[in-house]
Amino acid sequence: MANFIREKIMSFRAEREFRILSHLVRWAVSCSIPLNWTYGYCQEYGFxxxxxxxxxxxxxSLREFLFSPSIINQNIDLEPLFQMVQQMHTCGVYHGALSTKNILIDFEGNARPNYYIIDLARGYLFSRSIFGKSIAWYDLLKLVTDIEKKLGPDFCRPYLAQYGLSKKALEKFYQKAVHYKSFSRKQRRSKNVLKVKVFFSAILAKCNLRDTIAYF
Structure with a gap:
């Protein structure tokens, strides 16, 4: 019964991630290339x-790289990373956990580093672009907050401009970033509201309705 409900309403997490990664590959977004997925039940571990x-x-991982001694003597170029994130959002993908631990970097022997997106277990594929939408900002807030913990405030500002944020949007973004770093009850509540909206967006999309809830 549990598998039936998951298959008919939300789809399996592994299936959903496989579909998102396959979509990113078609859009030439650098990511972990999916090979296969499956599900089942075993007596020892359950489903x-x-x-x-x-x-x-x-x-x-980008997190490991940022905290390694090698970063001290190198000026890291984040432009390819933010271009990749912009392309991901343009093709309708919301990551859901876009932290530096879910970005891989290949810095050796390259004039510019190569970045790869991984681990989209919390991701969702929308039928159209989410670029410029509030839900895309949650990905950016998570990523920028993670990076600037190590590299300092406003380090990502020029890269966000290259991503496509206007000067006015940048100011609004960093105002939101201050609240995003807060662990207040209000902030936790707003994050839970986001999760609920994404959940119902998935339900509506599964029922062939327009996925408009995420466009708040």
Whole structure:
């Protein structure tokens, strides 16, 4: 019964992530290439889902790289990363957990680093672009907050401009960023509201209705 409900209403997490990654590959967005997915039940562990992806060699997470000694002597170029995120949002993908640990970087032997998006277990694929929408800002807020913890306030400002935020939008973004860093009850409540909106967006999309809830 549990598998039936998940399959008919929300789809399996592994299936959803496989579909999102496949969509990113078609749009030439650098990511972990999906190979296969499956689900089942075993007596020892219960229900399970498995997603297999192709290994990306010679990479580390952006978080690991930012906290490594090598970053001290290198000026990291984040322009390709924010271009990639912009392309991801343009093709309708919301990541849901866009932190530096879910970005891989290949810096060795390259004039500019290569970045790869991984781990879209909380992601969702919308039928049209979410670029410029509030839901895309949640991805950006998570990523920018993570990066600027290490590299300092406003470090990402020029990259956000390259992403496509206007001067006015940049000021609004950093005002939101101050509240995003807060762990107040109000902030936790707003994050829970976002999760509910994405959930119902998925339900509506599954019922072939317009996915407008996420465009708040």
């Amino acid at each position: 399970y889902e498995i997603l297999s992806t192709r290994q990306i060699p010679d990479t580390v």
